[in-house]
Amino acid sequence: DVKVTQSSRYLVKRTGEKVFLECVQDMDHENMFWYRQDPGLGLRLIYFSYDVKMKEKGDIPEGYSVSREKKERFSLILESASTNQTSMYLCASSTRQGGNGNTIYFGEGSWLTVV
């Protein structure tokens, strides 16, 4: 089974703090994603990466940055956390090969509260 592991399930941070959310996948997937999920808004893509050191902005990149130094690891960084970044963050991965049966695999989520 594909495993996408997010390092922290629950975090509480103060406004202005720098926050790192870490994600590791064990399936040698090329693509990795960071989403946030808020009630009534579904999942929204923040950033994705299709290869090491490569990144592309998603729908809501403002206030976030990402790092992908190794293929299996994708980090989401909040340079200066704000209360409107309180949310559940989901990491995901997929292959780049396409074709029937290809899908995206999600981690368990990280609940971030900024106070």
Added chain:
Amino acid sequence: LAKTTQPISMDSYEGQEVNITCSHNNIATNDYITWYQQFPSQGPRFIIQGYKTKVTNEVASLFIPADRKSSTLSLPRVSLSDTAVYYCLVGDLYNFNKFYFGSGTKLNVKP
């Protein structure tokens, strides 16, 4: 990108068959239809995927008519543990970054 429309919520009782329909009028030739299930405080997980006609696995069936403008996820004999949000996604399988998740359908299974 093909947007999808699905009911916001549905109620059912244990043991019933549940059918959730998704509308995707602008589906493209290369697009597949994929359904995910999400329990509270967990990430979505893959249920089933198809391109046309009918697909069945150990969890669900997916019915896709010839024009592919809609699809129906069928859950046989639901139990309380099937209470979750179900998402219908449409897109080619090379560009998951373009998948639109929306709000899904909240299925509430009652005893």
